[in-house]
Amino acid sequence: EKGGFRSFMDKEIDEQPQAVADTLLGRTDAAGALVLDELRIDEEALKRVSKIVLVACGTASYAGMVAKYAIEHWTRIPCEVELAHEFRYRDPVVDDRTLVVSISQSGETMDTLMAVKHARELGAMTIAICNTHGSTIPRESDAVLYTHAGPEIAVASTKAFLAQITAVYVLGLYLAQLRGGTYADEAQAVMKELHEVPAKIRTVLDAMGRVREIARFMADSPAVLFLGRHVGYPVAMEGALKLKELAYIHAEGFAAGELKHGPIALVEPGQPVFVVVPSPSTEHGLHGKVVSNIQEIRARGARTLVIAEEGDESVVPFADEIISVPTVPTLLAPLLTVVPLQVFACELASAKGLDVDQPRNLAKSVTVE
Numbered sequence: 001e002k003g004g005f006r007s008f009m010d011k012e013i014d015e016q017p018q019a020v021a022d023t024l025l026g027r028t029d030a031a032g033a034l035v036l037d038e039l040r041i042d043e044e045a046l047k048r049v050s051k052i053v054l055v056a057c058g059t060a061s062y063a064g065m066v067a068k069y070a071i072e073h074w075t076r077i078p079c080e081v082e083l084a085h086e087f088r089y090r091d092p093v094v095d096d097r098t099l100v101v102s103i104s105q106s107g108e109t110m111d112t113l114m115a116v117k118h119a120r121e122l123g124a125m126t127i128a129i130c131n132t133h134g135s136t137i138p139r140e141s142d143a144v145l146y147t148h149a150g151p152e153i154a155v156a157s158t159k160a161f162l163a164q165i166t167a168v169y170v171l172g173l174y175l176a177q178l179r180g181g182t183y184a185d186e187a188q189a190v191m192k193e194l195h196e197v198p199a200k201i202r203t204v205l206d207a208m209g210r211v212r213e214i215a216r217f218m219a220d221s222p223a224v225l226f227l228g229r230h231v232g233y234p235v236a237m238e239g240a241l242k243l244k245e246l247a248y249i250h251a252e253g254f255a256a257g258e259l260k261h262g263p264i265a266l267v268e269p270g271q272p273v274f275v276v277v278p279s280p281s282t283e284h285g286l287h288g289k290v291v292s293n294i295q296e297i298r299a300r301g302a303r304t305l306v307i308a309e310e311g312d313e314s315v316v317p318f319a320d321e322i323i324s325v326p327t328v329p330t331l332l333a334p335l336l337t338v339v340p341l342q343v344f345a346c347e348l349a350s351a352k353g354l355d356v357d358q359p360r361n362l363a364k365s366v367t368v369e
């Protein structure tokens, strides 16, 4: 049932274009407007929402972090992301105008379930983003928006992550449309761009030969760092988590802007650092700032592995390796830039002879607090 792949993880990484396409399917009408009747939720109450809190654990929480950038931009509704287990036990400010969005592949994660129950007790409206029909978290929520990634067998999450970002984006665009804000008109345009993403993920997957080679060379690395900024920051965190989980290598993800506030002290000659570079078209000159970061760490001897938009020549002088991804609007970039990091972790772990589907000490769903 691995369909010719060496592991479920390899198969699931390869299924990501479909996971995104299926999660978009049926969520727009013929005119391109978002239709989420499946939510069966009071639209007037949704229009009154004054704050959104995204709760999740692990990889799903990184989908939440990505979503914060997008949802605030599209809706102007203040949006927080919190690890479900932290949210639950700290007296959060939540009321009947708060929308709590949980994100969970399994729908059974106890930490996330407890956060949802707590939010409901406090009067919040709750929407579950979930990959598993009939699971507990959707049942305990006011509404559910399913991701359609299909069953995820490998313990570490890959295709569910891309489907989660897709679904939470659909929800954010729907809210923008519903509230008629600045981005109401743009929601359809973004949906069009999203529909082009699966083919671009395939382009990334088809070009992974060099990433696999690098991963095999790096099997003995004691530590790997990951830097990203804006939506590339949660991508860096996810890249580090995948490497820890699959290859048992010490890995850390940082916001690139934090570099000079501490982490740059870790950089010594030969230290591998992945850098997720924003598109040159990203607002506020973020691209240039990250290119400067690459220059800074390279000057201290780092081995720079740079993920950049195709045709971005500015990284060439400072990159030991360049991994190119197709052009997409900045907010959609995580759906492409995380893929090489998943492949890297999976390949490196396989090179070490590890079981990538069943990493040590981990369970597919964590049903205890």
Ligand code: F6R
Pocket (backbone or CB within 6 Å): 057, 058, 059, 060, 061, 103, 104, 105, 106, 107, 108, 109, 112, 155, 156, 157, 158, 241, 245, 364, 365, 366
């Ligand atoms: C990472 C991973 C975990 C899960 C987390 C939440 O590869 O699989 O971090 O993402 O345990 O699980 P769900 O999404 O089932 O709530």
